[in-house]
Amino acid sequence: MPGRIDGQDIAIWRGASGQVHAWGDRCPHRGMRLSHGFVRGETLACIYHGWQYDADGGCDHIPAHPNLVPPKTICATTYSCAESDDVIWVALRPTDEKCPSLAGLRGVRSLTIDAAAEQVASHFGQAVNAILRLGTADNITLALQPMDADHCTAHALSDARADRTDVSRWLEHQRRVIEGQPA
Amino acid sequence: MTPEVANHWYPVGMCSGIHGAQATQLLGQSITLGKTGGQFWVRDAGGKALPVIERFGHLWTSPGQPNRDLFTIPEAETPGRRLVDCGSVRVKCSPLRAVENFLDIAHFPFVHTDILGAEPHTEVERYDVDIREEVDEVWATKVKFFQPQAAKSAEGGITTEYMYRVPAPTCAVLYKTCPPRPGEWDVITLFVQPLTEELCEVWPWMALYDDDTPMADLVSFQQMIFMQDRSILENQIPRKLPLDPGMEVPTQADLTSIAYRRWLKRTGYTYGAQVVAA
Structure with missing residues (x-):
């Protein structure tokens, strides 16, 4: 793919x-x-x-x-x-760094957003990082893939007990807000 | 636009499809064309009349001053052939990539699977290629390939023999073994209208010995083949054709493409080409 x-x-x-x-x-x-x-x-x-x-x-x-x-x-x-905790990680330059740990979380979905990774991070009040822990009740966590100046993909994970449909709808709502569309 | 690019004839429409005035593009410039009182005409954006030629069922024009007539295809004029206007396919690629793909047989088993080629019959035997200086054309001859269904009229697999000819930078002619008439060649051409350096209108045209297949089937067969090619052509990086070696790695099966690129570079035909390796 x-x-x-x-x-x-x-x-x-x-x-x-x-x-x-x-x-x-x-x-x-x-x-x-x-x-x-x-x-x-x-x-x-x-x-x-x-x-x-x-x-x-x-x-x-x-x-x-x-x-x-x-x-x-x-x-x-x-x-x-490398593949780790439901997420595939890629490094464009050689690195000794380990993939961030997302142990205990389960992948929900990947969402492409028409905004830079920095903009997504700042929407959640954070600095841009490979992972954003959003601090929600379901421990929603985003692994951020910066695509280019105007796009990124958020690979979303949450607690295994969370309802995937609810998490997914919440993410879509956040995306509309970030992209500046009517929520 | 350099004279090396402007001084060629380009296809801009299928004669049978031109009625009133219509707008199109050629080499990044807007042009209008049409038919008035039985006469075809083409005008540039400033309203200036451009030269026209009606040939092979298509209307041709030039924004420059071509120093020679549009090429001919004597083989296509022999009696008994059916001339097939195939319409056009718009492709987001360099006009030169479209021509190069047409000159390539090694992709048949993978792109036109079970039609023009099939595994395990993937080998491309050595063939002859030359740039014919006296006519300023690229030719490939003695090209042979195993094909499961070489043409609409072919039944079962056969080894098809081909000849390829590049008579102009954005045109290619294929001569192909003709199943119903051993000893004769079917003629299939690809006339490419460069809209911009990365967008083209491709006009396939055929002159075949085939009295049986309905015209609609001949056209849809060719359209299907070209749709398969389009899925490749719109996904090559870069969109422009690299003329300098280094960016892409050819092999022996690519001798025609190597000669085509060399010929383009030598004649200064750089529209749709990437000249400096990125």
């Missing part, structure tokens, strides 16, 4: 083993978005010409030349990617 972080287009995919990957959303061959591609086992193949990339991002098969071993130089751009 496609994603966007700080203006960078990302292809996020899960191999058959369950491992998640985040790559630059562009096949080095003809620039096609890899997020349109298809997963086979632990590989992602581009939908345009079927060029196949292994878990490390290296091209290991070019269908037009099935007997050719692709040069090592052909590779997708890879980013650090």
Whole structure:
């Protein structure tokens, strides 16, 4: 699936083993978005010409030349990617930091908002951060994905006992307020 | 607009679809075109009359001073062919990306699955490519590919032989094995009208030996193929075609595309191209 972080287009995919990957959303061959591609086992193949990339991002098969071993130089751009407490985390630059802990919470939904991450954080009276704990009764917590200057996605979690529909409606209401639409 | 770009003929409409006056764009400029008293005309934004040619069922014009006639396709003039106007498809991509995709066969098994190609028949054998200096055209010959359903008239899989010709920067002609008539070539063309550098109107046109398939089926077959191509063309990054090596990695199957890019760069045709690697 496609994603966007700080203006960078990302292809996020899960191999058959369950491992998640985040790559630059562009096949080095003809620039096609890899997020349109298809997963086979632990590989992602581009939908345009079927060029196949292994878990490390290296091209290991070019269908037009099935007997050719692709040069090592052909590779997708890879980013650090980890899955933790229902959330997939991506780092555009190498980092030793651990993903923030969201233990005890359960994912509710992901909501794209037509506003910068800073604006969403300030709406909740907080400085921008990877996670915003909103201090509600249900412990609603947002993992914030800054997409670009005008968009972000809030990945919302809450206590496992919370009613997902209620949380979801509350989030949509907040979104309308943030976007300046009639609530 | 440089003369290298302006001095070409461009398709701006299907003759059968032009009645009164209508507005469109060419190379980022507004133009109007129409038919009055049986005569086609095209005017630029300032009202100046632009030259017109009626050929291959389409109306052609130029904002510059073309130093040669619009190309011809003698093969399409042999008797007994059906000339098929396919209408147009608007695509959010560089006109050059649209042409390059038309010159590519390696995508058939993945984009036109079970129609123009299918796994495991993905291999592209070596073919010949040359830039023919005397006519200033790019040609690819001896292109062969296994196809499950090469044309509306094809039954079952066959190895199809192709020739590709690029007679103008935004036009390409495909000569293809003709199932009902071995020894003859079906002609399928792609005429691209550059609206802007990142938006184009694509006019496919065909001259086929096929007396049986209803016209509507021929058109919808071609439209379906092109809709599949559009899902690719609108998702390539960058939208413009990179002419400098480094940004994209070609392989042997891309010899036609390599020659096309080289030819564009050499002739200074940069409209819709990304010249400096980003």
